[in-house]
Amino acid sequence: MEDLKKILTDARIIPALTELLRPGTECWLVGGTLRDWLLGRPVRDFDIATPKDPSDLAMRFAERVGGKWFLMDRQRRQSRVVLRGEGITCDFAPFRAPDLKGDLRMRDFTVNALALPLTGKFPPKLIDVVGGREDLALKRLRACSEWxxxxxxxxxxxxxxxxxxxxxxxxxxxxxxxxxxxxxxxxxxxxxxxxxxxxxxxxxxxxxxxxxxxxxxxxxxxxxxxxxxxxxxxxxxxxxxxxxxxxxxxxxxxxxxxxxxxxxxxxxxxxxxxxxxxxxxxxxxxxxxxxxxxxxxxxxxxxxxxxxALPRNRAAEIAALPDKPRGRALWAASLGAGAVNSLMFISLFKKESPEEVAAEVLPLLRDVIDCARGGRIPDLVDGRWVRENLGLGEGPKVGGVLEMLRREEIAGRVNNAQEARKFLKSLAKKIVDNETGGTL
Missing domain, CATH: 1.10.3090.10 (cca-adding enzyme, domain 2)
Structure with a gap:
């Protein structure tokens, strides 16, 4: 029980919450909190039950610990307190029946139908009316009732x-x-x-x-x-x-x-x-x-x-990619759906073992991480340079030539901004020649 006391103290349920309880008030720790504690799992969510509407208690607790209170179910008077920056939540709810034992019998599974009083002497006595502790030991999930x-x-x-x-x-x-x-x-x-x-x-x-x-x-x-x-x-x-x-x-x-x-x-x-x-x-x-x-x-x-929609055959392209970090990152971005998501997902269609696939994909993933800026792989030259230096003006042609530049990078034929500008000027000349029949 001492470990539970520390858990409750760290969550400030002891003493902050218990100090707020009026004399003679029943207040119980219930449900998944106790299940996880008994299983030795981390406990970050606390379920608290009282005979009547606990909203006022929850609001005063939130104020005491500097947490945020909000109502989750107005009809059932269920509310939550989130302890800011601590990853801890405390859910407050009234009994679903006239008394605690009736409330426990109305819960979903026996392993969630345990209760521990937050008032009185320590260590408190665990309340188990439907055999939940035995089911925990047997790792058995059993309903509290047929309905x-x-x-x-x-x-x-x-x-x-x-x-x-x-x-x-x-x-x-x-x-x-x-x-x-x-x-x-x-x-x-x-x-x-x-x-x-x-x-x-x-x-x-x-x-x-x-x-x-x-x-x-x-x-x-x-x-x-x-x-x-x-x-x-x-x-x-x-x-x-x-x-x-x-x-x-x-x-x-x-x-x-x-x-x-x-x-x-x-x-x-x-x-x-x-x-x-x-x-x-x-x-x-x-x-x-x-x-x-x-x-x-x-x-x-x-x-x-x-x-x-990712074509599974694109997974085969990984092995043929040149050893150029930006080009490899751009290839991942070309898959669509986000470079990171796509790269991890396309690996699903590699034939090698999961260990071998991960070893092949990780270097590409590092390239994406290293080359990305603001969630995207920036081009070696931007659209403004294209418009000012190639005379293409506004419109889809700018995007088209930048896409061609990306393909050149992926193929390993362009490796830096100087080579990018040279490629684009050559490309622009071809576009002009094609449109004018070879004359300006």
């Missing part, structure tokens, strides 16, 4: 996420209940579904647990019909290969930082690439509709179709 999934169908996806994140197995009756409730998943807000799908693909080895989605009948509901036979199996295979490639890439610190970069809330680059690999194999009939139905943010909604 929990129809009360909130999102719990079906949450169950898959728990299996993926914690390495638990589903109890058979719970699996049956989840499969029955999968049919009413359309009752759930898309934003909530998106968060769970992102969490599943963010798990340590998501491909190992994606078949559970299929066995529950969730794949079609989440991703729509597939265009190809055995699309789900192919999607799982590609997701598993992408996992292995990114795991090998992450051995490099710079690549690891790029993979862990959060592109939008709850979605890292690593997660996006694994999800994109799965969708590449799954081949949904309506990719645009999928982005809309999952309420994907702008970056993900743009990146997924671009990655899906």
């Amino acid at each position: 929990v999934f129809f009360d909130d169908p999102l719990r079906v996806l949450k169950g898959v996420r728990h299996c993926a994140e914690l390495g638990f197995r589903l109890e058979e009756e719970t699996r049956r209940l989840m499969a029955r409730a999968a049919g009413v998943m359309d009752r759930v807000a898309p934003e909530r579904i998106r968060a769970e799908v992102a969490a599943i693909f963010s798990a340590p080895s998501p491909a190992d647990h994606l078949p559970l989605l299929h066995s529950l009948g969730l794949d079609g509901k989440l991703f729509g019909p597939s265009q190809v036979e055995e699309g789900f199996d192919r999607g799982v295979q590609l997701a598993a290969r992408m996992e292995k490639i990114t795991r090998n890439l992450a051995a490099d610190d710079a690549a690891a930082a790029l993979l862990d970069e959060e592109l939008e809330a709850g979605l890292s680059r690593r997660t996006l690439l694994t999800f994109a690999a799965f969708l590449r194999g799954y081949a949904p009939q309506d990719p645009a509709g999928l982005s809309a139905s999952l309420r994907l943010g702008g970056k993900a909604a743009a990146a997924l179709p671009a990655l899906a």
